[in-house]
Amino acid sequence: MNDLTPNLEIQVELEKLAQYLTLDDTTWQALVDAGAANLRELREHIEQEMYNQHRKGFQHLASWTRWLSIKQLAKLAYAIGAKMAARLVGEMDPYFAAKVARRLTPDFLGEVAAQADPRKIREVIRRLPAELISQVALKQIQEKQFLLLGRFADALSAPSIREVVNTVKDDGALLTIAFYMENTTQLSNVIRMIDNSRLASIVRSGTENADLWPKAIWVIDHVEGELKSRLGNIMAEQDERTLDSLVDVAHRQQLWGPVLRALSVINPRYHRKIVNLPSLRNSAVLTDLVNAAVSKNLLEETLPLVNAMQRDYREVVAHTALRQGEEVAEAVVQAAHQSGQWDLILDLAQFLGDDERNMLARLPISHNPSVIEALMRNAAKLGKTDLLLDFARRFHREGLQTVVEISLRDGGDLLQAFLDAARDTRDGWQAIATAVSVVDAPDMLRDIGRIYQRQNPQDQQAFREAANETGLWSRLEQALPA
Template sequence: MAETPAPNAATRLAARIELTKLAHELDLGLDEVAFLADADPEALRRLRTDVAEQLFARHADRFARIAHLSSLVPVGIAARAAQHAVGPLVSARIAGSLPPAEAVRLARRLPADFLAEVTLTLDPARVSGIVGELDVALVTEIGRLLLERGEHVVLGRFVSVVPTSSALAVVEGADPGDLLKAALFADDRSVLPALVDGLDDDVLVAVVEHAHTTDAHVDALTLVTSLDHAARARVVGLVAGLPADRVAGFLAAVAEIDAWRELLPVLADLDDQALAALVNVPATTDPAVLDAVLRTGRELDLALPLLRVLHALDEEHLGALRSAPGLTDPAVRTWLEQHDDDGGRLAAVLQGS
């Protein structure tokens, strides 16, 4: 019986992220759910979602009754009751049962530090209509309190329901490590391109530098692969301009998690100098890595980006390319020749393979 292949670094990271979110949902330490570390990330996500639903549904009727009672008293009294009698945990559950307009009026009467405590156990999906109506200044203050406390899981959960302007205000001046962690825990990464678009180049470079110094290249690359083409091309272009060891670490992570499907399409957007800096690194002296690049390009029919990579390789890397098994495939060779406008160099490579 064939052994199940070991999960790669990207899968292990996804499982760690989901496990951390699950531990937060259950108010447990990460070590208490460590027995699930080898579970499929998607299965962990479904389990977390089911747990959140059941925790709310268990007392949903009671929360709805309390929410109704709170609407019968002046908002100032309801705010004092929330702080001094109900507390942040139950207030979070009640918030999901309040009409949005009522919840917004109540939130505006509560201090930011109390709302930050409430946010720790809020389900973003149940309060999205509330968050969107809150003042930007209040949302920013709450977010910064959470950032100061290292509540990256909470921030990640809310990134999809907080307006982009508010999210950018929260992270303005934040530590690059905090930015990376909060983004990793984002439940909906489709919002990340808009956030990246609002960050200056020096901020993005600082995040890449942090990933390098903390050996978190896979973490950073996981986020890069979640971006749209334009945002991904921008980040990759910035990486190409960094010192050689930073570029080498990034490409090593690409090879480790086989992220060529995400990287190869954006390489066509780089100028020749940036492309050469990016592809002539230690990781791409391995014929197996270059073979993965070849096969990905052929699979996705990305002849032009692939040919630009091949033409950017220096002599050492061309030697490795000649040993790539994919070059022995007649279909691959013919496909490359059909699309190559600079056939002299490619022909020399193919003849020597």
């Protein structure tokens, strides 16, 4: 069975099913659409049905094994063959079965493990000596039985794990075994037992082989928090060529979710190196990355990475995100608002053209009062009121009213900040006058009048001329305090 899907979880489940089913490629391809969870359920059902067949007979036979010596049972195992021995061992007391297993050769024991009920054999494996386990592992690695080794690595004791890691010199093999492990808690426990030097070597084995890259990414994504950071840092230490190959793999095999999760927990000192890779200039790559961040709900974790990008990269990101449409744009603004990353949004906004800014101004979230207030206050704090004024003139009437109401709070500090910015902003006075022109309430007009009277004569004249053009001045003049 060839690889039928870039989804690693589905591919693994298909490989496990292939142990029990012989199907044509068309049928395998149809199974891809079932999804990993359904495939796992199907596989477990098949295993249950298969190992339940003739179970009573094997249980009856196992009850007689207590009358035989360990030596006699070992001879019996060889006589009946690995398949029958596997069924028999699965029905024996695990402690007693482990004693028999110690009398078997590593080659034969590997054959028995391959035929045994995974639910039953794990209890036997836990009781086997570490040296025997490592010998079996070496033999199975030679035969490339990585799926089998991964499934049973979940059952290994700490001494057995250390023995296997020390005995097996093939880092790529260890990485592949880790990839096939089913119990992610045990996977994390295994990683913790490996020293930094060997762990770095194992991760590098994935970076040096395009076929192993996806497995390395999967392992990093499935370990616990501090280990994800530890492994991610090792990944980030690789050279530019290697990291560009990672980007290519993530793009082709739809692995941006795991990659973004890893990048969100690595040491920030690696951010600039990663996000300015040449491969990230590719528009198709960035499109996939942005869409993955949205669909995987990773925007809040992804946005800080943009801050580390060079200016020309940030410009590409800004245009790429907006090209995905209003749904993606809304998600980006929402993530920035929730995580307080308005500095980034204001930075990216400077690269946008008229059509893109108009689209942002139309977004429902752009008319949320809490969003408008956060945008206004951050624009004032960061000295980017010119951007805010440009956006404000694109709002509909209700949005403009909200802008004015917020600008008049706290004695009109925000409105004063925008008036100060208008002096150096093209069409700044016109933008403020347009926004304020939606005001009809007498009390708000009086507040605006008081702030107007605090300005110097030159600014008063500039504002008055703009207010005349919008029809505001006649109303504002009547509201000016005597």
